[in-house]
Amino acid sequence: MDSYVQSRKFAGSSLLLARGGEEVFFHKTGLRDIASRASFERNTVARIYSMTKPVTSVAIMMLAERGLFHLDAPVSNFIPAFSNMQALVEGATSIDQTEACATPTLHQLMTHTAGLSYPFNPGVLAQAMDQQSLIFGPQQGVLETVVDQVAALPLAFAPGTRWEYSVSIDILGRVVEIVSGKSLSEFFRDEILGPLGMHETSFSVSPEQNARFASLYTPLAGDAMALNSASAGQETLRCVDHVTDSAFVDAQTYSGGGGLVGTIDDYMKFAEMLRGHGALGDVRLLSPKTMSFMMSNHLQGDIASMGPQSFAEQPMEGMGFGLGGAVVLNPALARCAGSVGDFSWGGMASTFFWVDHANDMSAVFFTQLSPSSSYPARAELKALVHAAM
Template structure:
C-alpha cells in the first residue's frame, strides 16, 4: 500500500481483514485528498461503485425469499417497457439491425447474460448507450426514467447466449422498488443497512461527513470511465471528483449497479453477513441456503467460455458468476491464490472485496482510482493475504 502511494498509483487506500468473525488486520496509507493532504483514514467515505451490485442482489433475493416472484420471470412482468424486445443481429454494424428476441429474465439480469451492456464496453449497443449517457449517474434524475430509456434500445445479443457486464443490476434495482413499494434508497436503509449497522452508507454522502469524503482520481487523460477511448499520459493522479462538488453529495438517481458510497467498516459488516450465511447482529437478512445458492456458479462454465466482449471487475478464466459476484472455479486458471468457491467483486474506483468460506475469511480493500483496470492490485492483495495465512 505504501509502495502504491509512493509510486503515485493510488492516492491512498485502506484494507480490513476479518477471520472467524474477528478483526485480524487493518491498515491505511496515503491520502484521501492529495491536494489538501488529508490522510486516508478508517472512517473515510468512498465511492464503492459496482460493489453496490451485491447489495442490490441481496435485496432482490430477500424479496424472492418471500415468494413474491421467481427468478425465471421476465423483467417485463415488473417493468412494462421491456415488453416486445429486440436484439442486434449477429455482426450488426448499426443500432437498427435487429431481430425479435425473448424478454430477459430476472436471473439473466442477475448473471449479466441478459443482452444488456454498459457504455464503456465495445460494440454497437454500447456506443448508443454512450451517446445517450445511459450510465445511471447519481444526478441523472429518476431511476424509472433511465430504466425506460435502456428498454427502448435493442439488446446486444439474444438473452442467455453470452456474458456481458451490464446495467442489468440497475434494472433490478427498479424491480426492487416496484415489488417493495419503496425507493431503493429506503429499502436499503430500512431492510439491509439498519440491521447491519451500516450508518455511513447510502446513495448520498451521509450528512456530517464533511471532508471525510474521499476525492476520486484517474491516470487517464480523458474521462475516467471512457474505457473505449482511454488515453494515458500526464498526471497519474488527476483529480476528477471531490468533496463540495460531487454529484454523490445529493443523489437523485439510486443506482443499484454502482451508486453507493460508504466506509470500509460498513462494507465489512455486509461481507461478513454474506460469509456467515445471512446472519447479522440485527437479525437475519437471508437464509443460509439462499446465500449458498447465490454464491454458486450460475453459468454453464466459466465467464471466459461465454464469449464476453466487455470490461469486467474480475478475471474471466477460471471464474464463474453467481448472483452479485464472481465465484472461483479453478484457482490455477484464475492465476490467483484462493479457494474454490471464493466469492468476490469490485468497483470502478479500484475497491475490492472477497469472502473465503473455507478459511472463514473476509477482506475489504478501499481506494479511489478509476478505472479499476489500471493496476493489478487485487491479485497482489490476494497473494499477500494468502501468503500470510499459515493455518
C-alpha cells in the same frame, strides 16, 4: 499498499481483514485528498460503485424469499417497457440491425446474461448507451426514467447466449422499487443497511460526511470511465471528483449497480453477513440455503466460456458468476491464489472485497482510483494475503 502510494499509483487506501468473525488486520496509508493533504482514514467515505451490486442482489433475493416472484419471471412482468424486445443481429454495425428476441428474466439480469451492456464496453449497443449517457450516474433523474431509456434500446444479444457486464443490476433496482413499494434508497435503509448497522452507507454523502469524503483520481487523460478512448495522462493522480462539486453529495438516481458510498467498516459488516450465510450476529437477512444458492456458479461453465466482450478487471478463465458476484471455480485457471468458492466483486474506483469460506475470511479493500483496471492491485493483494496465512 505503501508502495502504491509512494509510486503515485493510489493516493491512499485501506484494507480490513477478518477471520472467524474477528478483525485480524487493518492498515491505512496515503491521502484521501491530495490538495488538502487530508489522510486516508478508517472512517473515510468512498465510492464503492459496483460493490453496490451484491447489495441489490441480496435485496432481490429477500423479496424472492417472501414468495413475491420467481427468478425465471420476465422483467416485463414488472417493467412493461421491456415487452417485445429486439436484439442486435450477429455482426450488426448499426443500432437498427435487429431481430425479435425473448424478454430477459430476472435471473438473466442477475447473472449479466440478459443482453444489456455498459457505455464503456465495446460494441454497437455500448456506443448508443454512451451517446445517451446511460450509466445511471447520481444526477441522471429518477430511476424509472433511466430504466425506460435503456428498455427502448435493443439488446446486444439474445438473452442467455452470452455474458456481458452491464447495467442489468440497475434494472433490478427498479424491480425492487416496484415490488416493495419503496424507493431503492428506502428499501436499502429499512431492510439491509439499517438492520446490519451500516449507518455510514447510502446513495448520498451526508453533510456530516463531507469532510471525510475521498477525492476520486484517474491516470487517464480524459474521462475516467471512457475506457474505449482511454489514454494515459502525464499525471497519474488527476482529480476528477471532489466533494465540492461531486454528484454524490445529493444523489437523485438510486443506482443499484453502482450508486452507494460508505466506509470500510460498514462494508465489512455486509461481507461478514455473506460469510455468515445470510446473518450478522442476531440479524438474519437471508436463509443459509438462499445464500449458498447466491454464491454458487450460475453459468454453464466459467465466464470465459460465455464469450464475453465486455470490460474486465479480473481474469474470466476459472471464474464463474453467482448472484451479485464472481465465484472462483479454479484458482489455477484464474491465475491467482485463492480458494474454490471465493465470492467477490469490486468497483470502478478500484475497491474490492472477497469472502473465503474455506479460510473463514472476509477481506475489504478501499481506494479511489478509476478505472479499476489501471493496475493489478487485486491479484497482488490476494497473493499477499494468502502468503501471510
